[in-house]
Amino acid sequence: MASVAAAANDPQPKGKTPSVIALDDLSVSFGGRPILKGLRGELRGRAIGLLGPNGAGKTTLIHTLLGFHPPSSGTARIFGSDIRGEANQIRSLIGYMPERDSFIAKMSCVHFVRFMAELSGLPPAAALERAHEALFFVGLGEARYRNLDTFSLGMKQLAKLAQAIVHGPRLIFLDEPTNGLDPPARQRMIKMVREIRDSGQADIVLSSHLLRDVEECCEEILILKEGRLVVYCNLEDERKANKKFLMLETRGDLKPFVTAVDSMGCECAVTSDHRLKVILQQGTEIRDLYRVAAETQLQIRRLTYKRDSLEDIFLKAMENGNAGY
Amino acid sequence: MPVIERAYREYQGLKSPEWSRFLIIPRHAYRDVFRSKLFTAYFALSFIFPLLCAILIYLHHNVNALAIMKLNVRDVLPIDAGFFEFYVIFQGITGFFLAMLVGPQQVSRDLTNNALPLYLCRPFSRTEYVVGKMSIVILLLSTITWAPGLLLFLFQSYLEGWSWFSENIWIASAIFLGSLVWILLLALLTQAISAWVKWSVGSRAALLGAFFIPTVFAGIVNQVFETRWGNIFSLYALISNVWAGLFGTFVRQTGQIQESRNGQILREVIMTEPPLWASWFMLFLICAACLWLLSRKVKAYEVVK
Numbered sequence: 220m221a222s223v224a225a226a227a228n229d230p231q232p233k234g235k236t237p238s239v240i241a242l243d244d245l246s247v248s249f250g251g252r253p254i255l256k257g258l259r260g261e262l263r264g265r266a267i268g269l270l271g272p273n274g275a276g277k278t279t280l281i282h283t284l285l286g287f288h289p290p291s292s293g294t295a296r297i298f299g300s301d302i303r304g305e306a307n308q309i310r311s312l313i314g315y316m317p318e319r320d321s322f323i324a325k326m327s328c329v330h331f332v333r334f335m336a337e338l339s340g341l342p343p344a345a346a347l348e349r350a351h352e353a354l355f356f357v358g359l360g361e362a363r364y365r366n367l368d369t370f371s372l373g374m375k376q377l378a379k380l381a382q383a384i385v386h387g388p389r390l391i392f393l394d395e396p397t398n399g400l401d402p403p404a405r406q407r408m409i410k411m412v413r414e415i416r417d418s419g420q421a422d423i424v425l426s427s428h429l430l431r432d433v434e435e436c437c438e439e440i441l442i443l444k445e446g447r448l449v450v451y452c453n454l455e456d457e458r459k460a461n462k463k464f465l466m467l468e469t470r471g472d473l474k475p476f477v478t479a480v481d482s483m484g485c486e487c488a489v490t491s492d493h494r495l496k497v498i499l500q501q502g503t504e505i506r507d508l509y510r511v512a513a514e515t516q517l518q519i520r521r522l523t524y525k526r527d528s529l530e531d532i533f534l535k536a537m538e539n540g541n542a543g544y
Numbered sequence: 545m546p547v548i549e550r551a552y553r554e555y556q557g558l559k560s561p562e563w564s565r566f567l568i569i570p571r572h573a574y575r576d577v578f579r580s581k582l583f584t585a586y587f588a589l590s591f592i593f594p595l596l597c598a599i600l601i602y603l604h605h606n607v608n609a610l611a612i613m614k615l616n617v618r619d620v621l622p623i624d625a626g627f628f629e630f631y632v633i634f635q636g637i638t639g640f641f642l643a644m645l646v647g648p649q650q651v652s653r654d655l656t657n658n659a660l661p662l663y664l665c666r667p668f669s670r671t672e673y674v675v676g677k678m679s680i681v682i683l684l685l686s687t688i689t690w691a692p693g694l695l696l697f698l699f700q701s702y703l704e705g706w707s708w709f710s711e712n713i714w715i716a717s718a719i720f721l722g723s724l725v726w727i728l729l730l731a732l733l734t735q736a737i738s739a740w741v742k743w744s745v746g747s748r749a750a751l752l753g754a755f756f757i758p759t760v761f762a763g764i765v766n767q768v769f770e771t772r773w774g775n776i777f778s779l780y781a782l783i784s785n786v787w788a789g790l791f792g793t794f795v796r797q798t799g800q801i802q803e804s805r806n807g808q809i810l811r812e813v814i815m816t817e818p819p820l821w822a823s824w825f826m827l828f829l830i831c832a833a834c835l836w837l838l839s840r841k842v843k844a845y846e847v848v849k
Contacts, residue, residue, distance in 0.1 A: 337560070341560070
């Protein structure tokens with residue numbers, strides 16, 4: 220698992236993209252109670268999933284990066300601009316979709332999105348044009364003249380997404396974007412997030428406690444636990460990193476093979492007539508399995524690593540999180 | 545790009561100047577405000593008094609009209625500082641009710657709907673938000689107070705001649721400054737109340753209360769202690785003193801109590817208003833308190849300790 224501290228010490232590795240967010244010993248306290256504790260790291264991914272149990276500090280981190288809460292110590296940089304002194308410049312590059320219901324009453328949806336675009340600095344005519352585009356993009360084209368007060372929860376989520384992207388930001392913070400959505404609406408939301416990511420024109424930070432959402436959208440994950448950063452890694456690399464859990468497809472008599480593998484100290488479970496799972500122990504190599512198979516006259520037709528799911532990675536992080544990074 | 549293409553794209557066009565962004569708030573707010581027929585009707589009625597004043601000024605300079613009507617308006621109602629002071633007071637009171645219709649829902653609506661993070665996650669500061677919200681009241685009230693007031697002054701100057709203009713130019717500054725102080729006070733009060741009282745009817749009642757309750761309290765203090773210093777608690781008395789000071793009609797001694805028996809004076813109390821600087825200072829304190837109240841509430845998120 221990649222250590223964030225290690226990443227932070229590596230100033231700008233060759234071939235890597237410049238950091239989107241750089242956390243420099245960032246701490247935040249409310250009323251003397253520490254919420255974020257010395258976060259360090261450079262986040263470079265196009266889509267970063269922000270994970271953690273409730274109260275881990277995900278939303279506080281986003282709010283601090285947006286300049287809503289002042290850091291108690293340390294700082295962070297977004298596209299190289301310091302959140303302490305260049306908040307206005309940072310905000311002009313950011314789009315934010317808040318977790319809670321947030322809108323302006325007595326406004327039609329297109330008026331609301333246009334208003335938000337104007338506040339982001341777009342001239343009125345361009346703001347109106349972009350508002351229409353954004354609403355068609357999120358799928359609210361037909362409902363854009365309806366009053367926001369009449370929208371369902373799912374439509375409000377889409378309107379929130381529209382106001383977050385209307386000014387074409389370079390970085391979009393999505394705080395629990397699938398909250399309260401039914402499965403089809405959730406799928407649509409995930410699809411849109413992926414489309415924005417794949418357009419290559421904006422980076423995304425997606426905060427969620429739903430692992431599936433993050434798994435489907437994000438390339439990198441950052442896991443917080445009790446205000447500490449416990450994991451920051453590339454999801455694909457991390458999945459492949461687990462080389463201990465093997466799945467075997469065989470032909471021949473399994474019993475002697477299983478007995479021999481057990482005697483090597485490896486855990487073994489037969490799932491069907493020709494399939495079994497093996498967890499390698501320290502000091503045991505794959506070639507040992509081939510040797511035992513040859514000795515017991517068993518054919519190994521296929522051997523694959525079981526890829527860790529995000530849930531596995533998350534649970535591991537929760538178990539080992541106290542060690543800190 | 546046509547809307548049917550439905551793809552995400554960055555914005556690379558021109559941006560509006562940062563200094564002017566606070567004006568976006570009143571521009572959008574007026575769409576909603578003028579949707580109310582009651583408000584639009586009241587706003588239109590607010591121009592009747594300035595129109596009457598203009599007619600009066602015209603009559604002052606139209607000898608034929610005066611002769612036909614057999615009126616001597618010049619002696620009955622001279623166009624001087626007192627005339628314009630009355631104009632400022634009348635339009636000030638009209639403006640108070642206008643502010644009561646518009647102001648109290650502006651911030652409370654955003655707080656109720658958690659809209660502040662949407663404003664403040666953009667290149668738009670808390671100060672710009674407050675100034676933008678205050679501008680809703682300031683711009684509206686300006687159109688019915690000092691702006692027509694200055695037009696009346698110019699109209700009178702045009703009819704009366706250059707010498708009247710040069711001798712009375714200070715009246716123009718009194719109209720502008722007196723109205724502006726009142727407008728600023730109303731804008732700050734309405735926004736501060738709006739930030740703390742989310743129920744619009746309640747916030748309107750609170751605005752009325754902010755004027756009438758301290759005035760009653762001031763009256764009681766004045767009666768009990770036989771003084772006029774109680775007036776420093778009354779917003780109405782404070783602004784009246786400021787206006788009187790600006791138009792040169794401020795008089796400190798406003799009453800006298802005498803107790804006498806058998807023609808012999810036993811006790812004599814001279815009632816004097818607080819000095820002008822005290823009224824200005826109290827208004828400044830009230831404005832500062834409103835700003836403090838606003839700063840406590842206008843935040844993206846409240847931290848619950």
